[in-house]
Amino acid sequence: xxxxxxxxxxxxxxxxxxxxxxxxxxxxxxxxxxxxxxxxxxxxxxxxxxxxxxxxxxxxxxxxxxxxxxxxxxxxxxxxxxxxxxxxxxxxxxxxxxxxxxxxxxxxxxxxxxxxxxxxxxxxxxxxxxxxxxxxxxxxxxxxxxxxxxxxxxxxxxxxxxxxxxxxxxxxxxxxxxxxxxxxxxxxxxxxxxxxxxxxxxxxx
Amino acid sequence: xxxxxxxxxxxxxxxxxxxxxxxxxxxxxxxxxxxxxxxxxxxxxxxxxxxxxxxxxxxxxxxxxxxxxxxxxxxxxxxxxxxxxxxxxxxxxxxxxxxxxxxxxxxxxxxxxxxxxxxxxxxxxxxxxxxxxxxxxxxxxxxxxxxxxxxxxxxxxxxxxxxxxxxxxxxxxxxxxxxxxxxxxxxxxxxxxxxxxxxxxxxxxxxxxxxxxxxxxxxxxxxxxxxxx
Amino acid sequence: xxxxxxxxxxxxxxxxxxxxxxxxxxxxxxxxxxxxxxxxxxxxxxxxxxxxxxxxxxxxxxxxxxxxxxxxxxxxxxxxxxxxxxxxxxxxxxxxxxxxxxxxxxxxxxxxxxxxxxxxxxxxxxxxxxxxxxxxxxxxxxxxxxxxxxxxxxxxxxxxxxxxxxxxxxxxxxxxxxxxxxxxxxxxxxxxxxxxxxxxxxxxxxxxxxxxxxxxxxxxxxxxxxxxxxxxxxxxxxxxxxxxxxxxxxxxxx
Numbered sequence: 001x002x003x004x005x006x007x008x009x010x011x012x013x014x015x016x017x018x019x020x021x022x023x024x025x026x027x028x029x030x031x032x033x034x035x036x037x038x039x040x041x042x043x044x045x046x047x048x049x050x051x052x053x054x055x056x057x058x059x060x061x062x063x064x065x066x067x068x069x070x071x072x073x074x075x076x077x078x079x080x081x082x083x084x085x086x087x088x089x090x091x092x093x094x095x096x097x098x099x100x101x102x103x104x105x106x107x108x109x110x111x112x113x114x115x116x117x118x119x120x121x122x123x124x125x126x127x128x129x130x131x132x133x134x135x136x137x138x139x140x141x142x143x144x145x146x147x148x149x150x151x152x153x154x155x156x157x158x159x160x161x162x163x164x165x166x167x168x169x170x171x172x173x174x175x176x177x178x179x180x181x182x183x184x185x186x187x188x189x190x191x192x193x194x195x196x197x198x199x200x201x202x203x204x205x
Numbered sequence: 206x207x208x209x210x211x212x213x214x215x216x217x218x219x220x221x222x223x224x225x226x227x228x229x230x231x232x233x234x235x236x237x238x239x240x241x242x243x244x245x246x247x248x249x250x251x252x253x254x255x256x257x258x259x260x261x262x263x264x265x266x267x268x269x270x271x272x273x274x275x276x277x278x279x280x281x282x283x284x285x286x287x288x289x290x291x292x293x294x295x296x297x298x299x300x301x302x303x304x305x306x307x308x309x310x311x312x313x314x315x316x317x318x319x320x321x322x323x324x325x326x327x328x329x330x331x332x333x334x335x336x337x338x339x340x341x342x343x344x345x346x347x348x349x350x351x352x353x354x355x356x357x358x359x360x361x362x363x364x365x366x367x368x369x370x371x372x373x374x375x376x377x378x379x380x381x382x383x384x385x386x387x388x389x390x391x392x393x394x395x396x397x398x399x400x401x402x403x404x405x406x407x408x409x410x411x412x413x414x415x416x417x418x419x420x421x422x423x424x425x426x427x428x429x430x431x432x433x434x
Numbered sequence: 435x436x437x438x439x440x441x442x443x444x445x446x447x448x449x450x451x452x453x454x455x456x457x458x459x460x461x462x463x464x465x466x467x468x469x470x471x472x473x474x475x476x477x478x479x480x481x482x483x484x485x486x487x488x489x490x491x492x493x494x495x496x497x498x499x500x501x502x503x504x505x506x507x508x509x510x511x512x513x514x515x516x517x518x519x520x521x522x523x524x525x526x527x528x529x530x531x532x533x534x535x536x537x538x539x540x541x542x543x544x545x546x547x548x549x550x551x552x553x554x555x556x557x558x559x560x561x562x563x564x565x566x567x568x569x570x571x572x573x574x575x576x577x578x579x580x581x582x583x584x585x586x587x588x589x590x591x592x593x594x595x596x597x598x599x600x601x602x603x604x605x606x607x608x609x610x611x612x613x614x615x616x617x618x619x620x621x622x623x624x625x626x627x628x629x630x631x632x633x634x635x636x637x638x639x640x641x642x643x644x645x646x647x648x649x650x651x652x653x654x655x656x657x658x659x660x661x662x663x664x665x666x667x668x669x670x671x672x673x674x675x676x677x678x679x680x681x682x683x684x685x686x687x688x
Binding site for chain 1: 209210211215216219220222223226227230231289290291292294295296297298299300301302430433434
């Protein structure tokens with residue numbers, strides 16, 4: 001049963017008390033939308049949920065077990081999309097996708113091509129990532145996300161730099177992920193257009 | 206659509222393939238440390254009387270100081286870019302042992318920046334007066350020494366990867382730790398040039414390289430995780 | 435039972451109170467021991483049969499060198515404790531050790547050079563022990579440099595803790611490689627003397643100075659660690675209470 005819970009997360013960054021007793025719960029099929037002004041701590045929260053940032057206090061549990069007990073297993077089910085796209089500027093879009101996906105699953109060339117097609121960047125497949133626009137790079141990152149799957153998606157401003165079609169694609173991917181029983185935590189400025197039954201909200205001050 | 210998960214070896218191979226393709230695309234980057242090494246080796250005769258018999262005496266020093274400094278230069282390439290474009294993060298989050306993945310990265314880094322030194326070093330040594338008979342010994346010493354330097358330096362690179370590009374801090378961190386490699390490597394070179402057996406320093410170098418290979422992956426993984434916070 | 439004590443020791447207000455109370459108990463004995471050692475070494479001990487009165491600098495040089503190494507080990511150990519158990523107190527102790535250790539190292543180097551001048555004719559001779567001390571100084575400077583370069587205190591703590599641990603593993607390797615290097619070249623080494631054994635009149639003041647320096651280190655460490663804790667925890671509630679009830683007296687003057 002896919003469920004992510006966190007209670008009383010406390011984190012300081014130097015002097016700042018960035019996370020003050022955050023608690024959350026997301027089950028399979030649900031998407032938690034994290035909103036807040038710039039600097040409110042959305043990125044820090046997501047990275048803490050990934051286990052990248054050590055917490056002063058609090059527990060994060062996935063499927064009932066604390067993530068610190070088996071980080072490797074947690075990470076293998078987790079898929080994180082950060083601010084950076086995780087693309088190498090000197091590799092082509094297709095190569096980037098191939099190598100990024102190869103860290104997690106066995107991919108065939110046709111899977112890569114299909115993923116790029118789905119993301120609407122098929123024509124840019126052979127271009128170096130440094131030549132792509134910010135929006136295209138984001139789409140390649142979304143292609144990586146869709147290709148590598150995972151039960152828990154942690155997305156940090158996934159819609160940044162995306163045009164209207166891109167936003168639609170993102171929503172589609174999230175909807176499919178939720179329908180397959182996955183959970184998602186999405187940090188975003190704008191709201192996600194998901195049915196109320198699937199959407200939860202957390203606002204950071 | 207869920208694709209079958211991948212094992213460590215497969216993922217590590219993909220990582221190695223990626224780093225090699227990147228290096229091929231930007232061959233300038235990998236060759237610069239070699240160029241620097243040759244420049245440093247050239248500076249010594251220019252600063253001294255260029256008689257080969259005299260140069261022979263300082264050849265070990267020139268070779269190893271050059272190797273140390275050019276390894277330092279090369280270390281910046283190891284993690285900095287990956288830390289900035291988010292790929293290092295993805296590596297830390299893929300669920301496979303980070304120690305092994307970083308060891309693979311360091312191995313590729315050595316292949317691209319250390320191995321050229323190993324191959325060109327003996328030639329530079331002969332330009333500095335070393336006899337031809339010394340070549341195998343110098344090669345062996347450089348092989349072990351550059352391996353150890355890559356591993357030790359990688360830990361320093363991991364600790365400083367997210368700091369402003371400031372070569373002197375990395376140098377301050379890595380050079381004291383590299384002193385044993387310098388001492389044993391230079392001694393091995395001296396013995397090789399003199400035609401004597403260099404078994405003792407070579408074994409000591411090997412011991413350091415093995416120790417580094419055993420301990421560095423853990424220190425590396427810890428350093429990278431701290432840097433990713 | 436030991437764990438309870440350990441974790442209480444690691445709590446900042448408790449450590450602060452403990453440090454405040456203990457510092458004078460180390461400071462006064464340090465002064466007395468050093469005084470006794472200096473009198474014994476500079477005045478009472480007979481001159482060395484080889485070096486005459488020049489050897490007396492050993493009474494400052496040897497304890498300084500010994501402390502410089504011991505402080506590094508303490509620094510690395512408390513950094514490791516901080517890393518494993520995530521204790522601010524341990525990190526504060528490690529951070530406080532660094533400048534103290536670097537100062538002892540610099541003192542050992544300076545006294546070593548002053549000692550070498552009459553012996554070798556020059557201030558520096560690449561003697562293995564002095565060379566090792568120099569490398570140790572670089573290790574300290576690297577630790578402090580890394581700590582300063584990272585803005586976030588938590589990350590600076592963890593990164594420098596890792597560096598200290600890597601350093602402490604390397605210190606024996608570096609030290610023995612320098613000795614090995616030196617043995618090849620038979621450079622003059624002034625630091626061994628008075629073989630066969632040192633007479634008691636020479637040895638006792640040396641041990642007194644060693645104990646005095648150690649006590650001084652502990653007093654200084656506790657005082658610095660208090661200051662470091664105050665700085666880190668300045669927004670915490672316990673600070674107000676601790677300062678309000680601060681005892682007056684020499685130990686709390688800083």
